[in-house]
Amino acid sequence: GQSLEQPSEVTAVEGAIVQINCTYQTSGFYGLSWYQQHDGGAPTFLSYNALDGLEETGRFSSFLSRSDSYGYLLLQELQMKDSASYFCAVLNQAGTALIFGKGTTLSVSS
């Protein structure tokens, strides 16, 4: 089955840069996704990496190394509104449903 590991908590100050790592073990790999979820809200899509390398979208970037079964989400110029939970996710073996990591709670302070 699929399993993902990521840190449970990260804290940072406004304007800083933070990196959230994710390692995974999968039967079949279709790519690594990242989702953001604010308290009580729905997860929203941030990024997706199917190939090795860095994908940049504004203040957020995501990296994947398939040989290391590892990826990370990089958040730059942190803002208070970035305080949320961040989940890495992969598709299940059938390639249909997302399986999520345990999530990393990011707290941004002023």
Next chain:
Amino acid sequence: GAVVSQHPSWVICKSGTSVKIECRSLDFQATTMFWYRQFPKQSLMLMATSNEGSKATYEQGVEKDKFLINHASLTLSTLTVTSAHPEDSSFYICSARRDRGDTEAFFGQGTRLTVV
């Protein structure tokens, strides 16, 4: 982006009663939808895959007779929690993608179920 709407956003029910949660894709047809459960400060756990016109596929450990899923149309899937108990209190979220090959999943706003 695509919109997935979930209703109700919260519900309180008495122990032993059943609760139905609806998940609709508003601007696309979804032959497959997914139901997740999330306890406070925890991850989203996949409960089942809802398939339009056929039986749902349940994850290991999820009781199919307790969590009834119906996907009667291309835009609507329902999850019914039958004979609810306090331990069923949780945040239930549905999800869908426009196409099987789509990399982005869209989520409903979630339903917070409290069983008293």
